[in-house]
Amino acid sequence: MPEIASPRGTRDILPADQAAYRWVLDTHSRVAELHAYRPVETPIIEATELFARAVGSDTDIVEKQMFTFDDRGGRSLTLRPEGTAGVTRAALAARLDQELRPLRLHYAGPMFRAERPQAGRQHQFTQLGIECIGERSASVDAEVVEIAWRFFAALGLHGVQLQVNSLGSPEDRARYREALVAYYEPLRDRLCDDCQRRLDTNPLRLLDCKRDAQFAESAPKIAASLSRESTEFFGRVLEILDTAAIPVTLNPRLVRGLDYYTDTVFEIWHETLSGAQNALGGGGRYDGLAALLGFAATPGCGYALGVERTIMVAKELGVAPGAAAGVDxxxxxxxxxxxxxxxxxxxxxxxxxxxxxxxxxxxxxxxxxxxxxxxxxxxxxxxxxxxxxxxxxxxxxxxxxxxxxxxxxxxxxxxxxxxxxxx
RNA sequence: GUGGCCAUAGCUCAGCUGGUUAGAGUGCCAGGUUGUGGCCCUGGAGGUCGAGGGUUCGAAUCCCUCUGGCCACCCCA
CATH class of the missing domain: 3.40.50.800 (Anticodon-binding domain)
Structure with missing residues (x-):
């Protein structure tokens, strides 16, 4: 009889690996709590509807990366593919935002995505993150980016790169979407199969297609579609980050994969990660999320970072702790x-x-x-x-x-x- | 999900064009030491050669399927 192995895309975190995990998780808790963020935990399984509505039914995650099953009552449940939807649901359902605004929360735990596994990409992986819920202000966005920045600094991880962009309000996005469709529609026959489909379902994603990068060059820029309010808002975010001496790279092509983002979006890249998975994490503002979930409109901003990828980079740079002795x-x-x-x-x-x-x-x-x-x-x-x-x-x-x-x-x-x- | 590469002791790997009981280093256990470690010597355990099927007198070696890993795409953590 063959030995039973761990399921595809999952890993055991053995004693020798624990020191590195604890180091990352403890450091993040410390940095987050230093900024007055409080810990929260939410279920690993959620109603499938939560992610369909929050993340977006046309996104890759919801289309083909979720572990979904029916419980015994026939209700559709899903192993959480990301953390923001669950934390937002939990916070607003408990009306925490009525006790304290904005609400500052941090979390960590396993997430699940059914992609083809490879190094730095597993079916089960660990994500940590923060959410600041209940206030729309440039200062909050800058705070969120700064915490991510300080977290990597606390780990001694050099070479992280912040990519930043603004998607504007939902109305701005809708307008930009139209502009993109107008630009791409005449080119439809020359686009790759995926992009032809994206043109109908999620035109923003046309921008980060590598095959059709030639067209993206001269495509309309999002900045041109931003309302004055969003433009000014983004300007203030950049200003505060500049004052804090946090270096950012403006990337007008940065479009996050999840539908709930508005205005500020960012990703954290590291050159030591192989080109395909160069992101340590990402985040942004999601002012429309609460309403998508059926709660009163509530602004929010946060990020999520991959613990395994962070450890990979830390090992590469030689700053990760080795296995710790378990005995005196x-x-x-x-x-x-x-x-x-x-x-x-x-x-x-x-x-x-x-x-x-x-x-x-x-x-x-x-x-x-x-x-x-x-x-x-x-x-x-x-x-x-x-x-x-x-x-x-x-x-x-x-x-x-x-x-x-x-x-x-x-x-x-x-x-x-x-x-x-x-x- | 699509395409490519790979899979031999716990680990790192040998194993020529298919030919008897599959090897090394390291690790593990034990002896060398009537009670003292990181070195050394000796011995031992540990493999249905990823799984299943096929070709053959004979398969770790050739073929098929599956499983898993890695790489690229997609996308992201």
Whole structure:
């Protein structure tokens, strides 16, 4: 019988990988909370309708990338492909925006998309992000971009590049859409199959088609379709970012894949990611989202970043932490009769808050010490016949090659002192 | 979803044009040391050669299907 493997496009996050994940997640929580964002968690499954309405039924995500199934009552559920729709639903359903406005939230967790997997693209991946809900202001947009920027700075990730654009209001987008259709319609026969379809379903996406890039060059620019309000709004966002010394690249062709975006949109790119998946994340303003979900119109702005891609880049740059030792002290018995005594010493150390591994098996002492090394323990406590007879323990410093025998009553205090921990 | 490359011990890989019981390094376990690690020596375990089917006297090797990984496209995290 063949062994059971993890499903296609999924990965186990094994102990050796945990340090890097925690580093990224903890750093993000810290940076977000430094900006007064509070943590929130939402279900991994949501009503399919949530994403159909929020993300847009003509988007790739909803068209072909969702894991959707019926529950026993025949209701259609979907494994969340992104976080903003769920967080917005949760916040507005709980009326949190009526307690505090704007509402600042951060989150992290697994997301699911059924694309063909490859490096940096999995069926299940981890995303973290923030949402600022309830205020339309340039200052909020700049804050959101700045938090992303500061997050990567906190990780020591150099070389991130901010791509920024404005899509304007829904009306602006509609106008721009018309302009694009008017421009592309005469060219229809010369467009690729995908683009011919996009022309009818989602003309904005024509812009980032690589095959038809030649036409995009002279296509109408979105800036020309922006209302005065949106133009000024975007101008203020850029101004604040400039004041904050956050370098941005204006990219008029940047069109985010999700329908709910309005006005400011941005992506974060890194050159070390292979060309196809060069985005660490992206975000923007979504003033129309709440209404799409059936709530009172409520503006919002946020971003989402890929944890696995961030770790890939961090490893590439050599700034990711390696596997962390999971133990401080190994307590080893010498012969079987000392097993109980060794267990007692281990309990003493654990009561003092020291990560302690007990090895009271029947292996030879030298093998036990070898394991202690491998596990990354800094100290070994040897419990043999003599120690038990005299009420002592031998405390060996594995890096100093030195050891001392002390009364067992002093074990915890001595260990804490050597480890540099507070009593 | 479309196209291409790939799949041999836990890991990194050998295995010539199909020919007996599939190898190495490393890791793991044990012995060398009546109780002291990172080195060394010796031995051992570990593979239905990704899975299933086919061709053949004979398949890790050739063919088909499936599964999975990688790459490109699409798009994004």
């Amino acid at each position: 002290v190994l307590v080893a018995s010498v012969d079987p009769p000392q097993a109980a005594a060794a267990a007692r010493q281990a309990r003493t150390l654990r009561d003092a808050g020291i990560r302690t591994m007990l090895d009271a098996g029947e292996r030879r002492l030298d093998r036990k010490l070898r394991s202690a090394d491998k596990a990354g323990a800094r100290l070994a406590v040897v419990v043999g016949e003599d120690e038990v007879r005299d009420g002592n323990v031998t405390v060996r410093d594995l890096s100093q090659h030195s050891q001392q025998r002390v009364p067992e009553a002093e074990l915890a205090a001595l260990t804490l002192r050597i480890l540099g921990m507070q009593q």
